[in-house]
Every structure is written in structure tokens, then in C-alpha cells.
Amino acid sequence: MSTTLVVLIVLALGAAGYVLGRGRALREVNGDQRRLHSLPSYYGTNVAMKTVVPAMLLMGIWLLAQPLIVETSVRGDLQDEAERQNRSVSLMMSDVRRVANGLDVAVSQGVMTRERASNMRTEFTDVRERLGQAGVALGSDVTSAVLRAAQRYRAISGRADLLRTGVVLALALAGLAFGLRNSTAGYRARNVVESGIKILLILAACIAILTTIGIVLSLVFNTIEFFRLYPASEFFFSTTWSPSFGGGSELGIIPLLWGTLYISVIALIVAVPIGLFAAIYLSEYASKRTRAIAKPAIEILAGIPTIVYGLFALLTIGPLLLRVFGDQTVGWMDAGTAVMTAGLAMGIMLIPFVSSLSDDIINAVPQSMRDGSYGLGATQSETIRQVILPAALPGIVGAILLAASRAIGETMIVVLGAGAAARLSLNPFEAMTTVTAKIVSQLTGDSDFRSAEALVAFALGMTLFVVTLALNVAALYIVRKYREQYE
């Protein structure tokens, strides 16, 4: 039975439970609602909830756990074979999964009978060809160990699927019966339903924690795996980045960090003065009408997807810079993709970010401080420079840190605009690359996920995550401290 069908049956049972539960409670009091503890619909919801929620939770957990358990038991068989063939078990496991999948497809298409799929032997049949008939293309010939493991895989999963269907349906029915038995006039259905809903609300709130845990775990495990294949000291201190999938790659992070830093600094040099002055003008000088037009106009820049800035860098800024600084004039630039190209585009992207954060912060400076300064005879610009900005400084520093974290984590602009060569150079018109761009290029190739060249992306991601997290935490701390000061 397919998972969808089981879900539908459980939902149908839930709907039936609602009707039955409501009806039973009403019958018990002969239709006189006043004698019930709760409104009739709560009795129905109570039964439906008890039918659906536990069954669905069990199914979700089971679906997550089943592949893991099945794989561990099959993996044990493959251990010896893998050592004999000198291949990694995880590589063989992916073969096994592919063959098992192929057998499923072949059976469902009628190319193979069920018995044949589970008894076939490589000695007598060309499995690859047979699966090819069903439209499943395999990269290599199937060895007998892999085929046997795949058949065992299918057998165990098949049994587990059957068991799952049975247990889930049984649990739903049990919930239904339990809920119905409780539907008596004095039963506090509303309280039960409400505490059930509250638990669901708490679970929803926990998704944020789960996401963080998921990010950390997926980064940490793969990073550890990477450091097993490649020494950590080389990764952090080597100054060359030259991955080659044939082996013998050098994966030093320093040139990537340099590129990231260089581009971010250029972006901030563009964005911070413009953003800050725009914020000052908008909050202190601009008339209501100017503000109503200029503020949304600048904030539109923040709503434009980064891919647009990437394309703008690649196809507009790059060629423009090349015309000004290229071979025809000063010859500083060889190609359109360069640190400057990406930095400028990123700077434009960050202007609204800096300006709207600073705007909020400048507006939060109490009016009494301005009045005090004017009272002493200071001009408006003197007030801004000598009173408001010092008062707002911590908040503005926080805003700049947030912008820096944005710049470091930005991907599309550097993938399209900064080039692909990792180098340590001071010339801003040369192509350099960043941590994020290399994460993309190492994970989108046709490489094996378990090789050091692909796994390095997780170590890069870990570095990126830690750096941006530190910046964000520092920025949020400063901003919060600052806000408390004037509240």
C-alpha cells in the first residue's frame, strides 16, 4: 500500500471519528447541548485528533528511521565484500540503492515478475541489461554481492513497509476507539483539545531549533569527514587553492577568505557612506514629500533578487569597467569579472540595507538631545555630526556588521561577477573568488559526494556559518544594548 493511500485512510478515519464522537456525545444527552461539558464540536475534534495525530507522527518518524535501519543491516553484509574489492562501503551502498530502485521500477512496469526480481542471480542473467529494458540506466555492471544486497534491501524494506502500514492503521483505529470511549457528557473535551493544540503550537515553534540543529549537524559531520581525508592544518593555513578531481588537490582556504574579504570591503566602502548619508538626509533634512518618494525608491533596491545584481555585474558593470580600465586605456583589467565588478554590484545591493537600518537608529535618538544642541546654537549639521552620530554610533556599527555579514554570505553576485580563479592579489581589477562561490562550484559538479574535493564545500560552509553567526550575534547584541539605552 502506498504511503499516500495510508495517509488518506488515516484522514478518512479522522473525519469519521469527528462525526462519530460528536454524535455519541450528543446522543448521550439526548440532544440537549447544555448538559455537555464542552461544545459538541470539541467532542468530535477530540476523537479526530486522537485518531490522526499519533498515527501521523509515528509514520513520519518511521519513514525517517526506516532507511537508516535497513541500511545498517545491509551494510554489515557488504563490509567483507567491500574490503575484498577495495572500495568504500558507502559507494557500494549507493550502487545497492540504485539496483534496488531499478528492481522496483522493473517490477512495477511488468518487465520482471516479483519472484524473479528477488531470486535473480548475476551468474545467469545480465541484470544491467534487464534493468535497462525497464528504463533504469546503471553506470556499471552489477556484481553478485551488490545484487544480493539489493535483493535483501528490497526484502527488508518490503517487510518494513507492510509492518508500517499495519502499525499506523492499528494506531489510528486504537486512537479512534479510545477517543470514542471517552466521549461522555462529563468529559472535558475542550480542555483536552486545547492542550493538544498547544502541543502542536509548541512543536511548530521548535522547527526553528530543529533547523539550526539540522544545519549544524549536516555541516559538522561532513566537515569531520573532510578533515579525515584532508589535514585541517593544510586547509586553514595553505595559501593555494587548486582542486583537481584526479587527486593531489590543494585546498587552502586563505585565498578564498582573502577574496571574500576584499569584495566585502569594497562593497562596504560603496554602501556605508552612501547609505549613511542617505539615512541622515532622509531622517533629518528631507521634507515629508521627498521622504515619501525617496525612501521607497531606495528600498526597492532591497527587494530585487540577487540574481539580478549578479547579471547586472556580469553584463553591465563588468564591460563598463573593462572599457575604462581595460587594455585600451590603462590595462589594469583583463576580463569583465573582477573583485571590483562584484564589489560594486554588492555595494549597490547593500545601500538600502545600511540606509534603512541607520534610519531607524537615527530616528531612535531622542528629540531632546537635538533640542539641547540647537539651544546651544549649533547648526543642524553640527548637531548631527557632534550629537546625533556619536549617540547613534553603536547602532550604526551594528548595522554595518549586519551588512558585512550579508556581504560575506552573498552568493549569486560573486558566482557571476567575481570570476573563478583563487588568488592572493592586491589588484582590485583581477578576478578572485570567494568562499560562497567555491561552495557552489564544488557541489554542483559531477563529483562523488564522498571525495575530499566535494566535502571541502561543507568545511567552507562551516567557516561561513561560524563567521556570519559571530557577526550577527555581535551586531544584534550591540543593537539591543543601544536600544535599551534610550528606552
Place this chain on the structure above:
Amino acid sequence: MTDATASAAPDAAPRRGKSIVTQDTNTRKRNAAEKRFQTYGMIAIGIGVFFLVALTWSILRSGLPAFTETAVTVEFNLSQEQFDEAESQVLKTAAYEGFFVRALQAQLNEEGAGDVQVEEDAVGRIMGNVGSQIREFYRANQDQLGQEVSFTVPASSRVDRYLNGALSREDLTNSRFLEPEDLDIVDRLVDSGVMANAFDWTFITGTDSGVDNPGGAGIGASVIGSFFMMFVVLVLALPIGVAASIYLEEFAPQNKFTDLIEVNISNLAAVPSIVFGILGLAVFIQFAHLPQSAPLVGGLVLTLMTLPTIIISTRASLKSVPPSIRAAALGVGASQMQAVFHHVLPLAAPGILTGTIIGLAQALGETAPLLLIGMVGFVARQYPDGLASGLLDPNSAMPAQIYTWAARADPAFYEKAWGGIIVLLVFLLFMNALAIFLRRKFERRW
């Protein structure tokens, strides 16, 4: 200021330059500084607006040509005998090409441009493989044999670019795809009205083409891919986000656990999007073995990314509902849960909706995580046929498709990428306008 009074006190005689009518140097300097400072601010605003205009101009100038195509319309009449004869030959498409060239020549003569001699090679360069298009048409519609049919054949992307002004005659030296002499023919074709610009519906409705056919590439399939992703985001992120916000805003006690959730949400809102891509790759594809490049996986990753945005805006709109509403509900005997679900939530709904739409618009334009879960690097040639296939079969999404085009070697795809951006921005503009409209219409000030 202090100096002024101090020095004025001993000597009572009026001094020159200290009048309040004429400004002294110091005041002039201070006023000039004031002016300068204000000008800096105006310049900053000007630069910001300039960038916005430059961006818009650059998008429109480069992207609008993607929506039109240059096509040749030829009246065509193929008899049954000619069809049989062509089908019996070895080089069938070449035979059809011959028919086409003759028909084109006839039409040119009719339009008064008979001095142009079209040859098969030139037609091949200008219009691509005409023969196979005609052959396919007649094989599919044999009843049209012997009747007058009007054929519209798109010109190659280079001719397109030449007519748009993106390609000049000088650029064409040593190109085997298009020779300078062909451009003379193109000019005459345009003059005589046989070749004209028309709206290119393939770009809107079509699917992606191979790397060698920029003219046939369309964004339709990836619009559908994006649509399915947004469907997943809406179905998952809205209920989960609202539920989480209700808990945090209305029920959560002040304790360590609540703080932990709050810190997590504010940090997730600032985690770089590429990290969510890594999460999606590791958890949904490597661990849970969901299919690569599927809109379902893209939707799941974008859901996790959008959740903090939705939670933050939902909490803000729940907070803006005045406590008197809750108190009144509790006062007439509602339980806390009833007060929230029956009274607070409906009042906060417009704000929640606005926040959700803005979150969805953000998710729609996000590209980086999609690269990691494999939504680029293949050609999305097919429309999905149904809900399950739409969610699980490999497809592209609008931003991923734009990236794919931008990364291709043929510069003719750049135009398509800009065109794709226009389509994407139209969607974003529409969503944001809807959000603003909803806010204006339903916003209540308490």
C-alpha cells in the same frame, strides 16, 4: 560664542563685522559647512536613485528584445506530387528547403524586390533549418497539401541581434554562422515586409532549449517549477509560521526554552541562503533520498528560509492587536485558546497575509540554495503532467533558469536571461503590489 561675550565686555565700542545683519567669517564658514553637509546627503540619495534607474534601464534595454522575434512569413503551396517526390528523395529536408527558397523568391518578386537572389546556404544561415520544420508540418497535417498555407519561420538569433542593434556589420568578419552578404538579404527582406518583428510567445510559454538553440528557449516550464515551489512554501510555511508565532506571542512563558527559540529565529533570519542550500543537500537529498532537482526539495529548503520572515511579521501583527480584545473575549467566558483563534487571529489576518506574500516574494527570487540541490545544469525541456510529477520530477525555477542561461557560452542567451529577469520582476512587482494593496485596504489603526 563665549569668546565673543568675553572680548565684547571690556571694550564697549561697537566693532566692525559683529553685526547680526552681516555675517562674519566664522558664521559664513559654518553655514557653508551646513550647505555642504546637506548636499552630501542629497548626492547620496541621488546616487541611490541613479543606481535604481540604471538597473531598470539596463534590464529593460537588454531584456525587452527577448520578447520579440524576427520571423519571415511566406505563402506556401505544396501539392501532393511535390510532397511524394520530396519524401522519395534521400535528402528529404534539402528538397523541402528547395521548395521554400522558390516560394520565398516568388514572394520577393511579388513584393517588388526581385533583384535579390536567395540561395539555400544563405537561407540556412539566416533562418536555420527551414526544411525540417516544413517537412514536420506537412507530415503531421497531410490534409493541408495543395492548399495555400502561410508559414512563419523564425530567423536565427544572430539576425535578431543584428536587427536589434546588438550586433553590427563589423562584428561579422570570419563568422561561419552569418556572412556580411547575408545581411544585405536581411535588409531587403525587412524592407519588403517579408521579414518582420513579432511578439515571441515561445519565450513565455516554451520550455528551455538546448545550448545550441537560443531562439527556441522559453521560460514557461520554469515558471511552473517556481509555482510548485511556492505552493510547497505556502502550504508548509504559513501554517507552521502562524502556529509558532501564536505560541511565542500568546502562550509562551518567559523562560530559557522560549529564549532559545527566539535566539534561533533571529539568527536563522540572518544565516546566508547558501547555508540553507547545504542543509537541503545534506538532509533532504543525501539523508532522506528525495529526488534531486525536484521542486518539492526546493520548496522545503525555501520553507525553512522563509519561516523566520513569516514568524517575525506574524508576531508583529499579533502584537498590534490591542489587549482589550483579548480581555473582552476572556471576560465573556472564552478560553484563552478561543480568544486567540476566534478574535485575535482574524484581526491579525491581513497583517499575516501581507507578511506571507512578502516572504513568498523573497523566496521566489532566491537562487543560491537552488544551485546546490541541483536545479541548474540540466535542460528543463518538459512541462510536468500533473501534481505528483510537478512536485517530484526534475524541473527548473525562474531564478535558476536565468542563472543557467547566464552561464551558457552563447551570448544570445544573455538576452534570454535579461528577459527572464523581466518576467521574474513582473511576478515580484505583482506580489508586492498585492501586499501593499491588502495592507492599505485592511489595515486597522487601533
